[in-house]
Amino acid sequence: MLRRLGLTRTARSLQRSKVAPISKAFFHSTEAGKPGPPQKLSKSYTAVFKKWFVRGMKLTFYTTLAGTLYISYELYKESNPPRQVPQSAAFANGLKKKELVILGTGWGAISLLKKLDTSLYNVTVVSPRSFFLFTPLLPSTPVGTIEMKSIVEPVRSIARRTPGEVHYIEAEALDIDPKAQKVMVQSVSEDEYFVSSLNYDYLVVSVGAKTTTFNIPGVYGNALFLKEIEDAQNIRMKLMKTIEQASSFPVNDPERKRLLTFVVVGGGPTGVEFAAELQDYVNQDLRKWMPDLSQEMNVILIEALPNILNMFDKTLIKYAEDLFARDEIDLQVNTAVKAVESTRIRTLQNGQKTDDIPYGMLVWATGNEPIELSKTLMGRIPEQTNKRGLLINDKLELLGAENSIYAIGDCTAHTGFFPTAQVAHQEGEYLAKILDKKLQINQLEWDMLNTADDTKASHLQKEINSMKSKLDKFNYKHMGALAYIGSETAIADLHMGDSSYQLKGMFAFLFWKSAYLAMCLSIRNKILIAMDWTKVYFLGRDSSV
Ligand SMILES: Cc1cc2nc3c(=O)[nH]c(=O)nc-3n(C[C@H](O)[C@H](O)[C@H](O)COP(=O)(O)OP(=O)(O)OC[C@H]3O[C@@H](n4cnc5c(N)ncnc54)[C@H](O)[C@@H]3O)c2cc1C
Structure with a gap:
């Protein structure tokens, strides 16, 4: 003192x-x-x-x-954004305003929208999801650490804060015709059903991916996924229902044991973070309200590879695995799921031993595969030869439609990039810069076309050539990876230039929290998330459905 x-x-x-x-x-x-x-x-x-x-x-x-x-x-x-420049057929100097259609409202699309000067194009966003979802905190929502509404931001409010008017269509893109430069869209609301076709000069495909099931029989129909907000809602309802069901059986009843077994498949950040949140819920909340039942709950995390969290440094992986052992999460590595039934899954351990695990709830959080739209687009372009995702060049242009289509985020198969928000975000921001520069080039070309002065024309041509040569390639900067691993601890594998730093434990947890708060799109989200964390700290989780 x-x-x-x-x-x-x-x-x-x-x-x-x-x-x-x-x-x-x-x-x-x-x-x-x-x-x-x-x-x-x-x-x-x-x-x-x-x-x-x-x-x-x-x-x-x-x-x-x-x-x-x-x-x-x-x-x-x-809440008081300035007036926006309205959409128009042409600029004041007569140059036609180009139609820019963005498919998706995820990390890639929204990063582009936020960074782009939307007054330079007639921008239309098409997505079945009318809000942006802050996915890194999605695993915290099913158990009530964070409320679902705290991690979503309506696309209309994001669009309204940009300089130019942006149209949003709540619809799903069904097909793309790269030759005619048209997208076919279908409404998602059955009340106002429509199918229409949109013309574009530039199209940005940022439609994400879906969780792959590796064609394992029974996954669809029995497992729950964790990709969208409805998935989190479904998990929450299933969790609460299963616990209540289990409590109606006497102790030692095999049905009670089955219902209290929660299996998470996939040892990537999503699976690990969800398993950690689930175990926190059991240890910190359920133990108070249902002490006996909470002792019987069993969280199992299954991973086919020898380790979980493969993108992290080895010391951090070991730390996470040790913590899971201490927190009594049953980690089963080198274990492949072979089949899923409504009450049990069949696994193969180390390629030798088969096991049947009865479960009450199964959450599937494995890798990605392309959605139908991406597959349809691949089928239309001969250069698209990779089944894992859309092929792009180093300027994010779609191979086979380089002059008019860009693809970013999880829907692409870009060697060396993980399907992460970090990649999609940087790609979106890069594309915003490229589209700004392209418009400047268009303006110069228009001026050149409309000048009778040869000296001015040659000067403009030089400027155009110089600007074209400055259209840089996309250069991804990996900042590192973060994961929450339970009991108020996290791991952080940070990269700065050529150096890397590993953080673990409580300090990494505080860093994890601050980093995600800083990354939130709006101050509203930041406040809500900070309030949720404070609420949980003092009052515990509210996991009522
Ligand atoms: C639970 C979870 C946790 C994660 N945690 C992290 C993390 O901590 N750090 C990290 O870097 N990454 C994380 N990720 C990965 C990250 O969320 C993705 O890499 C990122 O969302 C990819 O961005 P995207 O824009 O490509 O796709 P998405 O964000 O998935 O967006 C796709 C958009 O396309 C829309 N769409 C789908 N079909 C169509 C269609 N036919 N027509 C029009 N629109 C369509 C969707 O509605 C959605 O709006 C996490 C993912 C999940 C699921």
Whole structure:
């Protein structure tokens, strides 16, 4: 305490000069036993304490004030966006405004939309999902660590905050005709059913991927996925229902044991984070309300490879695996799922031993495969020869339709890139810059076409050539990977230039939280998420359906 108040030196010098200890010297007693006037030492101690106390209070006050002002300003800005430039057929100088159609409202599409000067194009976004979903925190939602509404942001509000008017169509793209430059879209709402065709000059395909089942029989129909907000809702309902069902059976009943076995398949970040959240829920919440039943709950994580979290440094993998063992998550590596039935899964361990695991809930969180639209598009372009995803060049142009179609994010098969939000986000931002530059080139070409002055035309041509040569390739910068592994611990494998840093434990958990808060799209999301975490800390999880 003394050290914190900067008083160490004062106390030592007082000791050296043989002055009575502070506690005794604080009040000088008179012979009559009444407290006398405070001595010089007491005065200086009180004064220093007061000074630091006042400073501390001032600092707290100004920090709170600055924080409140910043948040209020950001909230005001978010809810009062300026007027947008309306869509139009042409610019004031007569140049035709190009039609830019963006398919999807995920990481790739929204990063593009946020960064793009939308007044330069007539932008139309088509997606069956009318909101952006902050997927990194999706595994926290089924057990109620974070509320589902806290991690979504309506696409209309994102679009409204851009400089130019953006049209949004709540529909699914069914087909793309690269030659005619048309997209066929179909509404998702049965009440207002329509099928229509949109013309485009540039098309950005950012439709993501779906979870692969590796054609294992029985996965569809029995397993739950964790990709969209409805999936999280389904898991929450199934979890609560299964626990209630189990409680109606007597202890040691095999049916009770089965119902209380929760299997997660896939040892990537999604599977690991969900298993960790589930075990946290059991240890931190269920143990209070249903102590006996919680002891019987069994979380099993199955991974076909020898390790979980393969993209992380080996020391971090070991740390996560040890923590799982301590937290009693049953980790089964080198284990391949062979078949899924409604109440049991069949596995093969180390290629030798088969096992039947009865389960109450099964969550499937394995890799990706292309959605139907991507497959249809591949079928239309001979250059698209990779079954895993759309092939693009280093400028993110779709092979076989380089002049008009871009593809970004999980729908692509780009060697060396993991299907992550980080990649999709950087690709979206890169594309925004490219589209800005392309428009500048178009403007110069238009000026050149409309000038009779040869000198000016040759000057413009040089400028165009120079700008074209500056259309850089996409250069991905890997910043690292983060994963929550339970019991308020996380792992972080960070990359800065050529160096890498590994963090683990409580500090990594705080870093994980701050990083995801910083990455949220809006201040509204940041506030809601921070409130959810605080609520869980003090009140526990609200996992009621
Ligand atoms: C639970 C979970 C946790 C994750 N955690 C992390 C993490 O911590 N860090 C990280 O880097 N990555 C993480 N990821 C991966 C990351 O979310 C994806 O890599 C990222 O979302 C890919 O972005 P995208 O734009 O390609 O696709 P998505 O974000 O999936 O978006 C696809 C969009 O396309 C729309 N769409 C689908 N079909 C059509 C159609 N026919 N027509 C029009 N639109 C269509 C969808 O509705 C959606 O809006 C996580 C993923 C999940 C599921």
